Amino acid sequence: MDAQQRMDEMLESEKIEAIMRAARPQVAVIGVGGAGCNIVSWVKEKKGGVSGAKLIAANTDATHLSIVKADRRVLLGEKTTKGMGAGGYPQRGEQAARESLEQVKKDAAGSNIIYVATGLGGGTGTGASWVIANALKPTGALMIGVVTLPFAVERFRYNNAKVGLEHLRAQCDTVVVLDNTKLAKVAGDLPLKEALGVANELVGEFVKGITETITTASLINIDFADIRAIMEKRGIAAMGVGEAHGDDRIERAVQSALDAQLLDIKDATKAFGVLIHVTGGEDITLDEVTQAGEMITRSLPPKARVVWGARVDPSLQGRVRVMVVLTGVESTFLAEHPSAVTRILRARN
Numbered sequence: 579m580d581a582q583q584r585m586d587e588m589l590e591s592e593k594i595e596a597i598m599r600a601a602r603p604q605v606a607v608i609g610v611g612g613a614g615c616n617i618v619s620w621v622k623e624k625k626g627g628v629s630g631a632k633l634i635a636a637n638t639d640a641t642h643l644s645i646v647k648a649d650r651r652v653l654l655g656e657k658t659t660k661g662m663g664a665g666g667y668p669q670r671g672e673q674a675a676r677e678s679l680e681q682v683k684k685d686a687a688g689s690n691i692i693y694v695a696t697g698l699g700g701g702t703g704t705g706a707s708w709v710i711a712n713a714l715k716p717t718g719a720l721m722i723g724v725v726t727l728p729f730a731v732e733r734f735r736y737n738n739a740k741v742g743l744e745h746l747r748a749q750c751d752t753v754v755v756l757d758n759t760k761l762a763k764v765a766g767d768l769p770l771k772e773a774l775g776v777a778n779e780l781v782g783e784f785v786k787g788i789t790e791t792i793t794t795a796s797l798i799n800i801d802f803a804d805i806r807a808i809m810e811k812r813g814i815a816a817m818g819v820g821e822a823h824g825d826d827r828i829e830r831a832v833q834s835a836l837d838a839q840l841l842d843i844k845d846a847t848k849a850f851g852v853l854i855h856v857t858g859g860e861d862i863t864l865d866e867v868t869q870a871g872e873m874i875t876r877s878l879p880p881k882a883r884v885v886w887g888a889r890v891d892p893s894l895q896g897r898v899r900v901m902v903v904l905t906g907v908e909s910t911f912l913a914e915h916p917s918a919v920t921r922i923l924r925a926r927n
């Protein structure tokens with residue numbers, strides 16, 4: 579190879595690198611309220627962040643915010659709540675968010691995918707998350723809400739959570755809903771603090787797994803266009819996760835992802851799109867990934883649109899993890915407990 583050829587090749591690879599960088603979607607994860615900030619913090623601390631994503635923690639509670647790990651921290655509504663939290667009042671969370679929208683917009687600027695993560699039921703997350711999603715909507719980013727529902731013992735928070743979910747659904751392309759009560763059951767009736775940790779981990783894994791399958795070279799990559807196709811304007815999504823090791827690990831992981839009561843199987847047959855995400859240690863094989871895809875698609879309606887990706891995570895050595903996200907499903911929570919807002923909207927139609 580002569581000098582000229584080497585030069586040409588160098589220029590070409592620089593060009594490819596530059597185009598790749600420009601084509602890679604920018605991602606922002608905004609954790610809102612106590613739970614949302616804990617989720618962001620979990621990802622940052624336990625997982626070293628998300629490659630290609632900015633982690634933003636937003637809360638009205640200054641004390642909590644001071645211990646949160648994130649790339650950016652935003653104190654919401656300094657005047658409204660004086661750094662003392664929204665005290666369980668979503669209206670206060672809403673007002674606090676409005677006061678601080680410029681800062682949030684600045685921090686999330688240039689993002690193509692925005693995740694808004696929150697625990698519904700309190701004041702800040704419930705009131706501020708949809709206001710933030712609404713303010714960022716004009717950027718044209720794909721807006722994905724990821725929320726947990728209150729525990730059964732927090733029944734008094736159900737109505738707030740319902741109203742918050744309805745508002746957020748109206749502002750997001752898709753809202754992935756996880757029920758804290760079901761989550762705790764699947765996790766084996768752990769004490770509250772540990773059950774919350776499991777919830778944070780699950781939401782964190784969802785955000786990190788999917789984002790990195792788009793932004794970094796993976797075993798099987800997912801395109802931004804694929805994600806858009808199944809998430810854009812799809813309403814509610816449900817999610818299941820299964821993990822296994824040893825013999826027939828992939829079958830067992832798929833089975834528990836589909837069995838986990840996190841998913842309502844009645845809804846599964848109505849799903850518009852399915853995202854299958856497989857993670858394994860260095861020893862995972864392409865055969866296993868294919869097998870997972872086949873098993874899951876077999877249990878779904880043939881017209882469902884399927885997107886799948888796979889990634890190696892060396893820390894999973896010997897284990898495989900399968901995550902299934904069903905988009906365009908109905909929320910049993912909203913259907914079973916229509917809130918005042920739903921009743922008013924229904925009466926109007």
Ligand SMILES: Nc1nc2c(ncn2[C@@H]2O[C@H](COP(=O)(O)OP(=O)(O)OP(=O)(O)O)[C@@H](O)[C@H]2O)c(=O)[nH]1
Binds near residue numbers: 617727775778
């Ligand atoms: N996944 C998860 N859920 C949590 C966590 N902490 C609380 N929750 C749930 O999230 C709901 C809202 O709680 P917080 O996030 O503390 O409330 P907030 O949004 O900060 O609202 P205020 O404190 O009233 O301003 C609770 O009712 C719980 O169901 C957590 O660390 N992780």
Ligand SMILES: [Mg+2]
Binds near residue numbers: 611663664
């Ligand atoms: Mg709080």
